[in-house]
Amino acid sequence: MDNVLEIKNLHIDVKKDDSTYNVVKDVNVSIGKQQIYGIVGESGSGKSLTALSIMGLLANPPLHVSKGSIQFEGDRELLDMSFKEMKKIRGKEISMIFQEPMTALDPLFTIQDQLMEALKFHTKLSKSEMKQACIDIIERVGIPRPKEVLKDYPHQLSGGMRQRVMIAIAMLCNPKLLLADEPTTALDVTIQAQILDLMKELREDFETSILMITHDLGVIAETCQRVAVMYAGEVVEESDVVSLFHSPKHPYTKGLLKSMVSGNRHDDLYSIPGKVPSVEQMPSGCRFATRCPHVMDICHTQTPPVQEVEADHTCQCWLYQEELVKNG
Numbered sequence: 001m002d003n004v005l006e007i008k009n010l011h012i013d014v015k016k017d018d019s020t021y022n023v024v025k026d027v028n029v030s031i032g033k034q035q036i037y038g039i040v041g042e043s044g045s046g047k048s049l050t051a052l053s054i055m056g057l058l059a060n061p062p063l064h065v066s067k068g069s070i071q072f073e074g075d076r077e078l079l080d081m082s083f084k085e086m087k088k089i090r091g092k093e094i095s096m097i098f099q100e101p102m103t104a105l106d107p108l109f110t111i112q113d114q115l116m117e118a119l120k121f122h123t124k125l126s127k128s129e130m131k132q133a134c135i136d137i138i139e140r141v142g143i144p145r146p147k148e149v150l151k152d153y154p155h156q157l158s159g160g161m162r163q164r165v166m167i168a169i170a171m172l173c174n175p176k177l178l179l180a181d182e183p184t185t186a187l188d189v190t191i192q193a194q195i196l197d198l199m200k201e202l203r204e205d206f207e208t209s210i211l212m213i214t215h216d217l218g219v220i221a222e223t224c225q226r227v228a229v230m231y232a233g234e235v236v237e238e239s240d241v242v243s244l245f246h247s248p249k250h251p252y253t254k255g256l257l258k259s260m261v262s263g264n265r266h267d268d269l270y271s272i273p274g275k276v277p278s279v280e281q282m283p284s285g286c287r288f289a290t291r292c293p294h295v296m297d298i299c300h301t302q303t304p305p306v307q308e309v310e311a312d313h314t315c316q317c318w319l320y321q322e323e324l325v326k327n328g
């Protein structure tokens with residue numbers, strides 16, 4: 001499968017006071033055409049920063065990409081593009097939707113104004129063609145009474161409808177890649193399922209690839225083909241979704257799965273002990289060592305290499321480097 005996006009060795013640093021800390025380290029992710037690719041991890045694992053760096057929207061300063069490459073459609077290096085070049089790509093070729101549509105939609109403008117703004121910037125359609133495009137996309141994302149809804153302001157719509165509007169704006173120019181950062185977290189469970197179904201339909205209709213960012217393995221199971229598990233700024237495991245759920249390798253992934261299963265059963269709720277380390281207190285060696293039930297001496301001092309543990313399934317953990325561990 002051809003890739004629409006390839007992130008290679010991405011490093012993001014943050015400046016705090018007079019020091020520089022690493023927040024995203026050596027991330028490698030390849031998203032295939034029309035694939036839904038998931039990034040999963042707890043809060044603070046670097047998921048959003050990875051997505052923002054694709055859009056060229058990292059808050060710089062204090063954040064900056066210190067190393068790596070992000071190639072769009074084979075040979076277009078996003079990290080080398082100027083602000084002006086990225087502005088042309090954002091909303092047209094790569095779109096993004098966020099957790100809380102209320103913060104992304106402008107409360108002072110109608111839904112139609114906000115859709116028109118994107119069309120005016122990215123297309124040369126006439127006014128009547130633009131109006132029709134607005135009606136069509138609103139209808140396509142499953143909003144009833146499109147003509148009336150276009151005259152509404154964001155606060156007049158429910159949370160689920162606002163998220164549909166965000167998706168409509170994102171899909172308006174038929175992007176090749178949609179970045180979805182926790183798109184259903186703020187919604188109740190039934191609406192969550194509807195929005196995920198809508199995204200799966202749109203991927204097929206628009207032939208779009210989707211990067212799904214979530215802390216919820218349920219969302220990954222429901223929508224994605226491949227997945228990267230991120231912890232403290234690193235991808236600790238990467239594979240196709242079936243392999244991850246049936247044969248998880250990294251102790252962190254196993255912990256996430258255990259908390260998901262016990263959460264569904266409503267019995268003793270399991271959570272991984274401890275919390276993601278702050279950037280100032282990042283452990284040397286394996287970043288998960290302080291929380292890992294299988295921790296060994298080497299984990300505290302040396303970063304484990306990324307290893308292919310099964311076909312097309314990688315893991316960054318000393319447990320899978322037995323020979324190295326034995327031989328010191």
Ligand SMILES: Nc1ncnc2c1ncn2[C@@H]1O[C@H](COP(=O)(O)OP(=O)(O)OP(=O)(O)O)[C@@H](O)[C@H]1O
Nearest residue numbers: 014023042043044045046047048049050059062279
């Ligand atoms: N503007 C910023 N200034 C300083 N540090 C930041 C900034 N944004 C993020 N960070 C730090 O970078 C790390 C990764 O943040 P990021 O938002 O990517 O995590 P995340 O996995 O998306 O979590 P969440 O789901 O809570 O957004 C966190 O430790 C966070 O404190």
